[in-house]
Amino acid sequence: MPDAASDGEVDRFVRDLDREAEAGGYHLNPDREFTRDLVRGLLANRERYGYISCPCRLASGNREDDLDIICPCDYRDPDLADYGACYCALYVTADVEAGVRAADPVPERRPPPGEQRRQKEERATAGAAPGTLKYPIWRCRVCGYLCARSEPPETCPICRVPRDRFERFIGTSGKETPVLTGGGIARIKPRTRSPRGSYRIDR
Amino acid sequence: MPDAASDGEVDRFVRDLDREAEAGGYHLNPDREFTRDLVRGLLANRERYGYISCPCRLASGNREDDLDIICPCDYRDPDLADYGACYCALYVTADVEAGVRAADPVPERRPPPGEQRRQKEERATAGAAPGTLKYPIWRCRVCGYLCARSEPPETCPICRVPRDRFERFIGTSGKETPVLTGGGIARIKPRTRSPRGSYRIDR
Protein backbone atom coordinates (compact mmCIF):
# COMPACT_ATOMS: atom_id res chain seq x y z
CA MET A 1 0.00 0.00 0.00
CA PRO A 2 1.70 3.21 -1.11
CA ASP A 3 2.50 6.02 1.33
CA ALA A 4 0.13 8.95 1.10
CA ALA A 5 1.75 12.14 -0.22
CA SER A 6 2.33 14.87 2.36
CA ASP A 7 0.39 18.13 2.15
CA GLY A 8 3.63 19.88 1.17
CA GLU A 9 4.18 17.49 -1.75
CA VAL A 10 0.60 17.96 -2.90
CA ASP A 11 0.87 21.76 -2.74
CA ARG A 12 4.15 21.74 -4.63
CA PHE A 13 2.72 19.47 -7.31
CA VAL A 14 -0.39 21.64 -7.72
CA ARG A 15 1.79 24.75 -8.01
CA ASP A 16 4.04 23.19 -10.68
CA LEU A 17 1.06 21.81 -12.58
CA ASP A 18 -0.65 25.18 -12.49
CA ARG A 19 2.41 27.02 -13.78
CA GLU A 20 2.89 24.56 -16.65
CA ALA A 21 -0.82 24.58 -17.46
CA GLU A 22 -0.98 28.37 -17.76
CA ALA A 23 2.24 28.49 -19.80
CA GLY A 24 0.71 26.08 -22.32
CA GLY A 25 -2.71 27.75 -22.44
CA TYR A 26 -4.47 25.30 -20.07
CA HIS A 27 -6.24 25.88 -16.76
CA LEU A 28 -6.56 23.82 -13.58
CA ASN A 29 -9.94 23.53 -11.90
CA PRO A 30 -10.15 26.62 -9.66
CA ASP A 31 -11.73 24.61 -6.82
CA ARG A 32 -8.42 24.01 -5.11
CA GLU A 33 -9.70 21.46 -2.61
CA PHE A 34 -11.09 19.37 -5.47
CA THR A 35 -7.83 19.79 -7.41
CA ARG A 36 -5.74 18.79 -4.39
CA ASP A 37 -7.77 15.58 -4.06
CA LEU A 38 -7.12 14.70 -7.68
CA VAL A 39 -3.42 15.45 -7.26
CA ARG A 40 -3.34 13.13 -4.23
CA GLY A 41 -4.68 10.45 -6.58
CA LEU A 42 -2.01 11.25 -9.16
CA LEU A 43 0.74 10.99 -6.54
CA ALA A 44 -0.68 7.72 -5.21
CA ASN A 45 -0.60 6.32 -8.75
CA ARG A 46 2.98 7.51 -9.21
CA GLU A 47 3.93 5.69 -6.01
CA ARG A 48 2.00 2.59 -7.09
CA TYR A 49 2.83 2.34 -10.81
CA GLY A 50 5.74 4.69 -11.37
CA TYR A 51 3.70 7.13 -13.48
CA ILE A 52 0.88 9.56 -12.83
CA SER A 53 -1.99 7.70 -14.46
CA CYS A 54 -5.44 9.27 -14.38
CA PRO A 55 -6.95 9.19 -10.86
CA CYS A 56 -10.44 8.58 -12.31
CA ARG A 57 -9.56 5.49 -14.34
CA LEU A 58 -8.27 2.03 -13.52
CA ALA A 59 -4.68 1.59 -14.69
CA SER A 60 -3.25 -1.77 -15.77
CA GLY A 61 0.13 -1.12 -14.21
CA ASN A 62 1.84 -1.65 -17.57
CA ARG A 63 3.12 1.76 -18.72
CA GLU A 64 2.80 0.99 -22.42
CA ASP A 65 -0.85 -0.05 -22.05
CA ASP A 66 -1.58 2.98 -19.88
CA LEU A 67 0.21 5.62 -21.98
CA ASP A 68 -3.06 7.15 -23.15
CA ILE A 69 -4.29 7.69 -19.58
CA ILE A 70 -1.10 9.14 -18.07
CA CYS A 71 -2.11 12.66 -17.02
CA PRO A 72 -2.57 14.79 -19.08
CA CYS A 73 -4.33 11.99 -20.94
CA ASP A 74 -4.76 11.72 -24.71
CA TYR A 75 -8.44 12.63 -24.23
CA ARG A 76 -8.03 15.88 -22.28
CA ASP A 77 -7.99 18.25 -25.22
CA PRO A 78 -10.98 16.85 -27.13
CA ASP A 79 -12.91 16.73 -23.83
CA LEU A 80 -12.02 20.36 -23.09
CA ALA A 81 -13.25 21.32 -26.57
CA ASP A 82 -16.49 19.33 -26.31
CA TYR A 83 -17.42 19.55 -22.60
CA GLY A 84 -15.36 22.34 -20.99
CA ALA A 85 -13.46 19.95 -18.74
CA CYS A 86 -11.36 16.80 -18.92
CA TYR A 87 -12.83 13.50 -17.72
CA CYS A 88 -11.59 14.13 -14.14
CA ALA A 89 -12.28 17.87 -14.29
CA LEU A 90 -8.68 18.51 -13.26
CA TYR A 91 -8.39 20.70 -16.37
CA VAL A 92 -11.14 23.11 -17.41
CA THR A 93 -11.60 25.73 -20.11
CA ALA A 94 -11.10 29.44 -19.43
CA ASP A 95 -14.84 30.15 -19.28
CA VAL A 96 -15.41 27.32 -16.80
CA GLU A 97 -12.43 28.55 -14.76
CA ALA A 98 -13.93 32.04 -14.75
CA GLY A 99 -17.31 30.70 -13.62
CA VAL A 100 -19.00 32.02 -16.77
CA ARG A 101 -20.38 28.58 -17.53
CA ALA A 102 -20.51 25.13 -15.94
CA ALA A 103 -18.69 22.21 -17.49
CA ASP A 104 -20.88 19.49 -19.01
CA PRO A 105 -20.71 15.95 -17.66
CA VAL A 106 -17.87 14.20 -19.49
CA PRO A 107 -18.54 10.72 -20.87
CA GLU A 108 -15.65 8.22 -21.10
CA ARG A 109 -14.00 8.71 -24.48
CA ARG A 110 -11.34 6.02 -24.02
CA PRO A 111 -12.22 3.04 -26.19
CA PRO A 112 -12.86 -0.33 -24.49
CA PRO A 113 -9.85 -2.70 -24.26
CA GLY A 114 -10.66 -4.67 -27.42
CA GLU A 115 -10.93 -1.51 -29.51
CA GLN A 116 -7.70 -0.15 -27.94
CA ARG A 117 -5.87 -3.26 -29.08
CA ARG A 118 -7.34 -3.01 -32.56
CA GLN A 119 -6.30 0.64 -32.89
CA LYS A 120 -2.82 -0.11 -31.62
CA GLU A 121 -2.37 -2.88 -34.18
CA GLU A 122 -3.70 -0.64 -36.91
CA ARG A 123 -1.15 2.05 -35.98
CA ALA A 124 1.64 -0.51 -35.93
CA THR A 125 0.82 -1.87 -39.35
CA ALA A 126 -0.78 0.10 -42.12
CA GLY A 127 -1.47 3.51 -40.62
CA ALA A 128 -4.24 5.56 -42.14
CA ALA A 129 -5.41 5.15 -45.70
CA PRO A 130 -3.12 6.73 -48.30
CA GLY A 131 -3.96 10.36 -48.92
CA THR A 132 -5.41 10.96 -45.48
CA LEU A 133 -4.18 12.47 -42.22
CA LYS A 134 -5.32 11.18 -38.84
CA TYR A 135 -6.08 14.73 -37.68
CA PRO A 136 -6.46 18.02 -39.55
CA ILE A 137 -3.63 20.53 -39.19
CA TRP A 138 -4.70 23.86 -37.69
CA ARG A 139 -2.83 27.13 -38.23
CA CYS A 140 -2.84 30.17 -35.96
CA ARG A 141 -3.54 33.07 -38.28
CA VAL A 142 -1.49 35.37 -36.07
CA CYS A 143 1.79 33.54 -35.48
CA GLY A 144 1.60 30.57 -37.86
CA TYR A 145 1.70 27.92 -35.09
CA LEU A 146 0.66 24.51 -36.45
CA CYS A 147 -0.92 21.64 -34.56
CA ALA A 148 -2.76 18.45 -35.48
CA ARG A 149 -5.91 17.89 -33.41
CA SER A 150 -9.61 17.28 -33.90
CA GLU A 151 -10.31 20.94 -32.94
CA PRO A 152 -7.92 23.90 -32.56
CA PRO A 153 -6.68 24.62 -29.01
CA GLU A 154 -8.58 27.02 -26.75
CA THR A 155 -5.60 29.41 -26.75
CA CYS A 156 -2.61 29.54 -29.07
CA PRO A 157 0.27 28.35 -26.85
CA ILE A 158 2.69 30.66 -28.68
CA CYS A 159 0.88 34.00 -29.09
CA ARG A 160 -2.14 33.48 -26.75
CA VAL A 161 -4.92 34.36 -29.20
CA PRO A 162 -8.20 32.46 -28.76
CA ARG A 163 -9.48 29.52 -30.81
CA ASP A 164 -11.37 31.55 -33.39
CA ARG A 165 -8.08 32.94 -34.71
CA PHE A 166 -7.15 29.45 -35.99
CA GLU A 167 -7.87 28.20 -39.50
CA ARG A 168 -7.85 24.70 -40.97
CA PHE A 169 -4.56 24.53 -42.86
CA ILE A 170 -4.57 20.95 -44.12
CA GLY A 171 -7.65 18.77 -43.95
CA THR A 172 -7.93 15.01 -43.42
CA SER A 173 -10.21 13.97 -46.22
CA GLY A 174 -8.80 11.55 -48.76
CA LYS A 175 -10.57 13.55 -51.45
CA GLU A 176 -8.47 16.57 -50.73
CA THR A 177 -4.99 16.73 -52.06
CA PRO A 178 -2.78 16.75 -48.99
CA VAL A 179 -1.77 20.36 -49.42
CA LEU A 180 -5.17 21.79 -50.16
CA THR A 181 -5.56 24.56 -47.63
CA GLY A 182 -9.23 23.94 -47.00
CA GLY A 183 -9.58 26.89 -44.74
CA GLY A 184 -11.87 29.41 -43.32
CA ILE A 185 -12.04 30.29 -39.68
CA ALA A 186 -12.29 27.29 -37.40
CA ARG A 187 -15.81 26.56 -36.29
CA ILE A 188 -16.45 24.97 -32.95
CA LYS A 189 -18.23 21.67 -33.48
CA PRO A 190 -21.70 21.61 -31.94
CA ARG A 191 -21.93 19.34 -28.90
CA THR A 192 -24.14 16.53 -30.02
CA ARG A 193 -22.94 13.69 -27.80
CA SER A 194 -25.31 12.81 -25.03
CA PRO A 195 -23.85 13.50 -21.59
CA ARG A 196 -23.12 10.53 -19.39
CA GLY A 197 -21.37 9.94 -16.11
CA SER A 198 -18.44 11.53 -14.35
CA TYR A 199 -17.93 14.64 -12.26
CA ARG A 200 -19.86 17.86 -12.66
CA ILE A 201 -18.51 21.29 -11.89
CA ASP A 202 -21.64 23.30 -11.50
CA ARG A 203 -20.95 25.18 -8.34
CA MET B 1 -19.18 56.54 -24.15
CA PRO B 2 -17.06 53.91 -22.42
CA ASP B 3 -15.31 54.55 -19.12
CA ALA B 4 -11.61 55.25 -19.43
CA ALA B 5 -9.40 52.53 -17.94
CA SER B 6 -7.64 53.43 -14.70
CA ASP B 7 -3.84 53.84 -14.63
CA GLY B 8 -3.62 50.65 -12.58
CA GLU B 9 -5.57 48.67 -15.20
CA VAL B 10 -3.36 50.04 -17.96
CA ASP B 11 -0.18 49.17 -16.06
CA ARG B 12 -1.41 45.67 -15.34
CA PHE B 13 -2.38 45.12 -18.96
CA VAL B 14 1.01 46.36 -20.21
CA ARG B 15 2.79 44.09 -17.75
CA ASP B 16 0.78 41.01 -18.82
CA LEU B 17 1.19 41.84 -22.50
CA ASP B 18 4.93 42.28 -22.04
CA ARG B 19 5.34 38.96 -20.27
CA GLU B 20 3.38 37.09 -22.93
CA ALA B 21 5.19 38.90 -25.73
CA GLU B 22 8.64 37.98 -24.42
CA ALA B 23 7.58 34.37 -23.76
CA GLY B 24 6.53 34.06 -27.41
CA GLY B 25 9.57 35.83 -28.85
CA TYR B 26 7.87 39.21 -29.39
CA HIS B 27 8.71 42.66 -28.01
CA LEU B 28 6.58 45.63 -26.96
CA ASN B 29 7.64 49.11 -28.02
CA PRO B 30 10.11 50.22 -25.33
CA ASP B 31 8.67 53.75 -25.27
CA ARG B 32 6.39 52.99 -22.36
CA GLU B 33 4.37 56.21 -22.56
CA PHE B 34 3.56 55.47 -26.19
CA THR B 35 2.74 51.85 -25.32
CA ARG B 36 0.47 52.90 -22.47
CA ASP B 37 -1.48 55.16 -24.85
CA LEU B 38 -2.02 52.26 -27.26
CA VAL B 39 -3.12 50.02 -24.40
CA ARG B 40 -5.61 52.68 -23.32
CA GLY B 41 -7.01 52.40 -26.85
CA LEU B 42 -7.17 48.61 -26.60
CA LEU B 43 -9.03 48.78 -23.29
CA ALA B 44 -11.44 51.40 -24.66
CA ASN B 45 -12.20 49.05 -27.56
CA ARG B 46 -12.72 46.15 -25.19
CA GLU B 47 -15.20 48.27 -23.26
CA ARG B 48 -16.90 49.39 -26.48
CA TYR B 49 -16.95 46.19 -28.56
CA GLY B 50 -16.15 43.38 -26.17
CA TYR B 51 -12.76 42.62 -27.76
CA ILE B 52 -9.42 44.41 -28.03
CA SER B 53 -9.55 45.47 -31.66
CA CYS B 54 -6.60 47.44 -33.02
CA PRO B 55 -6.49 50.99 -31.62
CA CYS B 56 -5.21 52.33 -34.97
CA ARG B 57 -8.04 50.96 -37.10
CA LEU B 58 -11.78 51.48 -37.25
CA ALA B 59 -13.63 48.37 -36.06
CA SER B 60 -17.07 47.38 -37.34
CA GLY B 61 -18.26 46.18 -33.95
CA ASN B 62 -19.02 42.73 -35.40
CA ARG B 63 -16.47 40.32 -33.93
CA GLU B 64 -16.45 38.01 -36.93
CA ASP B 65 -15.76 40.86 -39.35
CA ASP B 66 -13.07 42.27 -37.04
CA LEU B 67 -11.27 39.00 -36.23
CA ASP B 68 -8.26 39.96 -38.35
CA ILE B 69 -7.75 43.24 -36.47
CA ILE B 70 -8.14 41.96 -32.91
CA CYS B 71 -4.76 42.61 -31.29
CA PRO B 72 -2.37 40.97 -32.07
CA CYS B 73 -3.75 41.35 -35.58
CA ASP B 74 -3.24 38.94 -38.48
CA TYR B 75 -0.84 41.47 -40.01
CA ARG B 76 1.54 41.93 -37.07
CA ASP B 77 4.03 39.25 -37.99
CA PRO B 78 4.45 40.12 -41.70
CA ASP B 79 4.74 43.80 -40.70
CA LEU B 80 7.42 42.98 -38.12
CA ALA B 81 9.33 41.05 -40.79
CA ASP B 82 9.04 43.77 -43.43
CA TYR B 83 9.10 47.02 -41.41
CA GLY B 84 10.38 46.27 -37.89
CA ALA B 85 7.07 47.18 -36.25
CA CYS B 86 3.37 46.35 -36.45
CA TYR B 87 0.96 48.87 -37.96
CA CYS B 88 0.45 50.56 -34.54
CA ALA B 89 4.06 50.10 -33.46
CA LEU B 90 2.83 48.38 -30.30
CA TYR B 91 5.07 45.44 -31.25
CA VAL B 92 8.59 45.97 -32.60
CA THR B 93 11.51 43.72 -33.58
CA ALA B 94 14.45 43.11 -31.23
CA ASP B 95 16.74 45.51 -33.09
CA VAL B 96 14.15 48.28 -32.98
CA GLU B 97 13.58 47.55 -29.29
CA ALA B 98 17.33 47.81 -28.70
CA GLY B 99 17.51 51.12 -30.56
CA VAL B 100 19.90 49.65 -33.15
CA ARG B 101 17.61 50.75 -35.95
CA ALA B 102 14.40 52.73 -36.41
CA ALA B 103 11.24 51.03 -37.62
CA ASP B 104 10.11 51.92 -41.14
CA PRO B 105 6.71 53.54 -41.65
CA VAL B 106 4.16 50.74 -41.90
CA PRO B 107 1.61 50.91 -44.70
CA GLU B 108 -1.86 49.40 -44.16
CA ARG B 109 -1.71 45.76 -45.23
CA ARG B 110 -5.34 44.96 -44.45
CA PRO B 111 -7.25 44.58 -47.71
CA PRO B 112 -10.15 46.96 -48.41
CA PRO B 113 -13.64 45.68 -47.41
CA GLY B 114 -14.54 44.33 -50.88
CA GLU B 115 -11.34 42.31 -51.08
CA GLN B 116 -11.83 41.05 -47.49
CA ARG B 117 -15.26 39.71 -48.47
CA ARG B 118 -13.86 38.09 -51.59
CA GLN B 119 -11.08 36.36 -49.62
CA LYS B 120 -13.53 35.19 -46.98
CA GLU B 121 -15.77 33.64 -49.62
CA GLU B 122 -12.80 32.03 -51.29
CA ARG B 123 -11.74 30.47 -47.97
CA ALA B 124 -15.29 29.24 -47.34
CA THR B 125 -15.58 27.57 -50.73
CA ALA B 126 -12.73 26.22 -52.75
CA GLY B 127 -9.62 27.00 -50.70
CA ALA B 128 -6.33 27.23 -52.51
CA ALA B 129 -5.62 25.48 -55.78
CA PRO B 130 -4.91 21.74 -55.46
CA GLY B 131 -1.27 21.03 -54.74
CA THR B 132 -0.58 24.36 -53.09
CA LEU B 133 -0.30 25.61 -49.53
CA LYS B 134 -1.41 29.09 -48.52
CA TYR B 135 1.88 29.65 -46.69
CA PRO B 136 5.21 27.85 -46.75
CA ILE B 137 6.07 25.74 -43.71
CA TRP B 138 9.28 26.82 -41.94
CA ARG B 139 11.37 24.53 -39.75
CA CYS B 140 13.69 25.55 -36.94
CA ARG B 141 16.93 23.70 -37.68
CA VAL B 142 17.69 23.50 -33.97
CA CYS B 143 14.50 22.18 -32.35
CA GLY B 144 12.32 21.20 -35.34
CA TYR B 145 9.53 23.71 -34.56
CA LEU B 146 7.21 24.11 -37.56
CA CYS B 147 5.11 27.13 -38.49
CA ALA B 148 3.31 28.33 -41.60
CA ARG B 149 3.92 32.01 -42.37
CA SER B 150 5.15 34.19 -45.21
CA GLU B 151 8.54 34.55 -43.45
CA PRO B 152 10.01 32.65 -40.47
CA PRO B 153 9.54 34.28 -37.03
CA GLU B 154 12.19 36.65 -35.65
CA THR B 155 12.93 34.21 -32.82
CA CYS B 156 12.03 30.55 -32.48
CA PRO B 157 9.35 30.55 -29.75
CA ILE B 158 10.56 27.16 -28.50
CA CYS B 159 14.36 27.34 -28.46
CA ARG B 160 14.94 31.09 -28.96
CA VAL B 161 17.34 30.94 -31.91
CA PRO B 162 17.10 33.79 -34.44
CA ARG B 163 15.39 33.77 -37.85
CA ASP B 164 18.40 32.68 -39.87
CA ARG B 165 18.34 29.27 -38.16
CA PHE B 166 15.04 28.47 -39.92
CA GLU B 167 14.78 26.63 -43.23
CA ARG B 168 11.91 26.30 -45.70
CA PHE B 169 10.56 22.82 -45.00
CA ILE B 170 7.59 22.66 -47.39
CA GLY B 171 7.07 25.26 -50.10
CA THR B 172 3.82 26.64 -51.50
CA SER B 173 4.34 26.32 -55.22
CA GLY B 174 1.93 24.09 -57.11
CA LYS B 175 4.88 22.82 -59.12
CA GLU B 176 6.50 21.33 -56.07
CA THR B 177 5.25 18.06 -54.77
CA PRO B 178 3.81 18.82 -51.36
CA VAL B 179 6.58 17.09 -49.51
CA LEU B 180 9.51 18.46 -51.44
CA THR B 181 11.72 19.97 -48.79
CA GLY B 182 12.73 22.99 -50.87
CA GLY B 183 15.18 24.16 -48.34
CA GLY B 184 18.21 26.19 -47.66
CA ILE B 185 18.54 28.80 -44.96
CA ALA B 186 15.68 31.27 -44.88
CA ARG B 187 16.51 34.54 -46.59
CA ILE B 188 14.91 37.74 -45.41
CA LYS B 189 12.95 39.24 -48.28
CA PRO B 190 14.29 42.63 -49.32
CA ARG B 191 12.01 45.51 -48.40
CA THR B 192 10.72 46.78 -51.68
CA ARG B 193 7.35 48.19 -50.72
CA SER B 194 7.17 51.93 -50.69
CA PRO B 195 6.58 53.33 -47.21
CA ARG B 196 3.27 55.02 -46.62
CA GLY B 197 1.38 56.34 -43.64
CA SER B 198 1.16 55.41 -39.99
CA TYR B 199 3.34 55.99 -36.97
CA ARG B 200 7.11 56.28 -37.02
CA ILE B 201 9.39 55.26 -34.20
CA ASP B 202 12.49 57.22 -34.98
CA ARG B 203 13.14 58.82 -31.68
Place this chain on the structure above:
Amino acid sequence: MPDAASDGEVDRFVRDLDREAEAGGYHLNPDREFTRDLVRGLLANRERYGYISCPCRLASGNREDDLDIICPCDYRDPDLADYGACYCALYVTADVEAGVRAADPVPERRPPPGEQRRQKEERATAGAAPGTLKYPIWRCRVCGYLCARSEPPETCPICRVPRDRFERFIGTSGKETPVLTGGGIARIKPRTRSPRGSYRIDR
Protein backbone atom coordinates in the same frame (compact mmCIF):
# COMPACT_ATOMS: atom_id res chain seq x y z
CA MET C 1 42.49 39.31 -27.92
CA PRO C 2 38.96 39.71 -26.60
CA ASP C 3 38.27 40.89 -23.07
CA ALA C 4 37.27 38.11 -20.71
CA ALA C 5 33.66 38.33 -19.51
CA SER C 6 33.18 39.38 -15.90
CA ASP C 7 31.84 36.89 -13.34
CA GLY C 8 28.63 38.91 -13.20
CA GLU C 9 28.14 38.66 -16.98
CA VAL C 10 28.78 34.92 -16.88
CA ASP C 11 26.29 34.44 -14.04
CA ARG C 12 23.65 36.49 -15.80
CA PHE C 13 24.14 34.59 -19.04
CA VAL C 14 23.90 31.22 -17.25
CA ARG C 15 20.72 32.34 -15.49
CA ASP C 16 19.08 33.49 -18.75
CA LEU C 17 20.16 30.35 -20.59
CA ASP C 18 18.83 28.18 -17.79
CA ARG C 19 15.43 29.90 -17.77
CA GLU C 20 15.07 29.62 -21.55
CA ALA C 21 16.26 26.01 -21.52
CA GLU C 22 13.69 24.93 -18.93
CA ALA C 23 10.89 26.86 -20.69
CA GLY C 24 11.63 24.93 -23.89
CA GLY C 25 12.04 21.53 -22.23
CA TYR C 26 15.86 21.53 -22.19
CA HIS C 27 18.32 21.28 -19.29
CA LEU C 28 21.73 22.81 -18.63
CA ASN C 29 24.48 20.63 -17.21
CA PRO C 30 23.92 20.76 -13.44
CA ASP C 31 27.69 21.02 -12.78
CA ARG C 32 27.60 24.79 -12.57
CA GLU C 33 31.38 25.27 -12.57
CA PHE C 34 31.63 23.27 -15.79
CA THR C 35 28.69 25.20 -17.26
CA ARG C 36 30.22 28.55 -16.30
CA ASP C 37 33.43 27.59 -18.12
CA LEU C 38 31.49 26.79 -21.28
CA VAL C 39 29.59 30.05 -21.01
CA ARG C 40 32.90 31.91 -20.69
CA GLY C 41 33.81 30.29 -24.02
CA LEU C 42 30.51 31.36 -25.56
CA LEU C 43 31.01 34.96 -24.42
CA ALA C 44 34.60 34.96 -25.71
CA ASN C 45 33.31 33.82 -29.09
CA ARG C 46 30.65 36.50 -29.07
CA GLU C 47 33.34 39.09 -28.41
CA ARG C 48 35.56 37.60 -31.11
CA TYR C 49 33.08 36.77 -33.89
CA GLY C 50 29.90 38.59 -32.99
CA TYR C 51 27.94 35.39 -32.30
CA ILE C 52 28.05 32.66 -29.68
CA SER C 53 29.57 29.85 -31.70
CA CYS C 54 30.16 26.53 -29.97
CA PRO C 55 33.05 26.74 -27.46
CA CYS C 56 34.15 23.19 -28.34
CA ARG C 57 34.52 23.73 -32.09
CA LEU C 58 36.68 25.95 -34.26
CA ALA C 59 34.61 28.69 -35.92
CA SER C 60 35.48 30.18 -39.30
CA GLY C 61 34.46 33.68 -38.29
CA ASN C 62 31.97 33.84 -41.18
CA ARG C 63 28.49 33.77 -39.65
CA GLU C 64 26.89 32.04 -42.61
CA ASP C 65 29.45 29.23 -42.59
CA ASP C 66 29.14 28.88 -38.83
CA LEU C 67 25.32 28.99 -38.57
CA ASP C 68 25.12 25.28 -37.73
CA ILE C 69 27.51 25.64 -34.76
CA ILE C 70 26.03 28.75 -33.18
CA CYS C 71 24.84 27.61 -29.74
CA PRO C 72 22.42 25.83 -29.51
CA CYS C 73 23.91 24.09 -32.52
CA ASP C 74 21.98 22.14 -35.17
CA TYR C 75 23.37 18.94 -33.63
CA ARG C 76 22.25 19.44 -30.01
CA ASP C 77 18.92 17.70 -30.24
CA PRO C 78 20.03 14.54 -32.08
CA ASP C 79 22.99 14.32 -29.67
CA LEU C 80 20.68 14.64 -26.66
CA ALA C 81 18.51 11.86 -28.09
CA ASP C 82 21.43 9.56 -28.86
CA TYR C 83 23.97 10.32 -26.09
CA GLY C 84 22.19 12.20 -23.30
CA ALA C 85 24.25 15.36 -23.84
CA CYS C 86 25.21 17.78 -26.59
CA TYR C 87 28.76 17.73 -28.00
CA CYS C 88 29.97 20.21 -25.34
CA ALA C 89 27.76 18.75 -22.59
CA LEU C 90 26.33 22.22 -21.97
CA TYR C 91 22.88 20.67 -22.49
CA VAL C 92 21.95 17.30 -21.00
CA THR C 93 18.80 15.16 -20.82
CA ALA C 94 16.59 15.10 -17.71
CA ASP C 95 17.94 11.74 -16.52
CA VAL C 96 21.54 12.93 -16.86
CA GLU C 97 20.60 16.15 -15.06
CA ALA C 98 19.05 14.11 -12.26
CA GLY C 99 22.17 11.94 -11.99
CA VAL C 100 20.18 8.79 -12.87
CA ARG C 101 22.57 7.99 -15.67
CA ALA C 102 25.84 9.32 -17.10
CA ALA C 103 25.96 10.85 -20.56
CA ASP C 104 27.77 8.85 -23.22
CA PRO C 105 30.82 10.34 -24.95
CA VAL C 106 29.54 12.39 -27.87
CA PRO C 107 31.26 11.95 -31.24
CA GLU C 108 31.41 14.91 -33.65
CA ARG C 109 28.31 14.80 -35.80
CA ARG C 110 29.11 17.88 -37.86
CA PRO C 111 30.10 16.81 -41.36
CA PRO C 112 33.60 17.69 -42.61
CA PRO C 113 33.89 20.94 -44.65
CA GLY C 114 33.61 19.29 -48.07
CA GLU C 115 30.43 17.49 -47.09
CA GLN C 116 29.02 20.69 -45.54
CA ARG C 117 29.52 22.47 -48.86
CA ARG C 118 27.89 19.63 -50.77
CA GLN C 119 24.85 19.60 -48.46
CA LYS C 120 24.52 23.37 -48.69
CA GLU C 121 24.54 23.25 -52.49
CA GLU C 122 22.04 20.42 -52.45
CA ARG C 123 19.71 22.46 -50.24
CA ALA C 124 20.11 25.50 -52.50
CA THR C 125 19.28 23.57 -55.66
CA ALA C 126 17.06 20.56 -55.80
CA GLY C 127 16.07 19.89 -52.21
CA ALA C 128 15.07 16.37 -51.33
CA ALA C 129 13.68 13.90 -53.83
CA PRO C 130 10.03 14.43 -54.77
CA GLY C 131 7.69 12.69 -52.38
CA THR C 132 10.07 12.78 -49.44
CA LEU C 133 10.54 14.96 -46.37
CA LYS C 134 13.96 15.68 -44.90
CA TYR C 135 12.69 14.77 -41.42
CA PRO C 136 9.60 12.94 -40.19
CA ILE C 137 6.91 15.04 -38.56
CA TRP C 138 6.15 14.03 -34.96
CA ARG C 139 2.86 14.74 -33.20
CA CYS C 140 2.27 15.08 -29.48
CA ARG C 141 -0.71 12.84 -28.79
CA VAL C 142 -1.79 15.10 -25.94
CA CYS C 143 -1.73 18.61 -27.37
CA GLY C 144 -1.16 18.07 -31.10
CA TYR C 145 2.21 19.92 -31.22
CA LEU C 146 4.05 19.13 -34.46
CA CYS C 147 7.79 19.18 -35.06
CA ALA C 148 10.14 17.83 -37.73
CA ARG C 149 13.20 16.09 -36.29
CA SER C 150 14.97 12.76 -36.51
CA GLU C 151 13.49 11.77 -33.10
CA PRO C 152 10.72 13.40 -31.02
CA PRO C 153 11.86 15.86 -28.32
CA GLU C 154 12.54 14.66 -24.77
CA THR C 155 9.63 16.75 -23.48
CA CYS C 156 6.76 18.35 -25.38
CA PRO C 157 7.59 22.08 -25.19
CA ILE C 158 3.87 22.93 -25.08
CA CYS C 159 2.28 20.47 -22.65
CA ARG C 160 5.41 18.92 -21.01
CA VAL C 161 4.62 15.24 -21.58
CA PRO C 162 7.61 12.95 -22.20
CA ARG C 163 8.85 11.59 -25.53
CA ASP C 164 6.84 8.39 -25.49
CA ARG C 165 3.62 10.40 -25.85
CA PHE C 166 4.68 11.42 -29.39
CA GLU C 167 3.67 9.56 -32.53
CA ARG C 168 5.05 9.66 -36.07
CA PHE C 169 2.49 11.79 -37.93
CA ILE C 170 4.06 12.00 -41.40
CA GLY C 171 6.99 9.81 -42.40
CA THR C 172 9.89 10.61 -44.74
CA SER C 173 9.92 7.60 -47.01
CA GLY C 174 9.33 8.21 -50.70
CA LYS C 175 7.20 5.09 -50.72
CA GLU C 176 4.70 6.63 -48.36
CA THR C 177 2.22 9.08 -49.68
CA PRO C 178 3.00 12.33 -47.98
CA VAL C 179 -0.06 12.28 -45.81
CA LEU C 180 0.11 8.69 -44.72
CA THR C 181 0.01 8.89 -40.96
CA GLY C 182 2.52 6.10 -40.44
CA GLY C 183 2.10 6.07 -36.73
CA GLY C 184 2.37 4.16 -33.57
CA ILE C 185 4.11 5.37 -30.47
CA ALA C 186 7.57 6.76 -31.12
CA ARG C 187 10.29 4.30 -30.29
CA ILE C 188 13.66 5.53 -29.09
CA LYS C 189 16.32 4.41 -31.56
CA PRO C 190 18.85 2.07 -29.96
CA ARG C 191 22.28 3.65 -29.53
CA THR C 192 24.43 1.80 -31.95
CA ARG C 193 27.05 4.41 -32.83
CA SER C 194 30.44 3.73 -31.33
CA PRO C 195 31.45 6.36 -28.80
CA ARG C 196 34.36 8.57 -29.71
CA GLY C 197 35.95 11.70 -28.33
CA SER C 198 34.70 14.72 -26.44
CA TYR C 199 33.77 15.40 -22.83
CA ARG C 200 32.32 12.87 -20.46
CA ILE C 201 29.99 13.67 -17.62
CA ASP C 202 30.47 10.74 -15.35
CA ARG C 203 31.09 12.47 -12.08
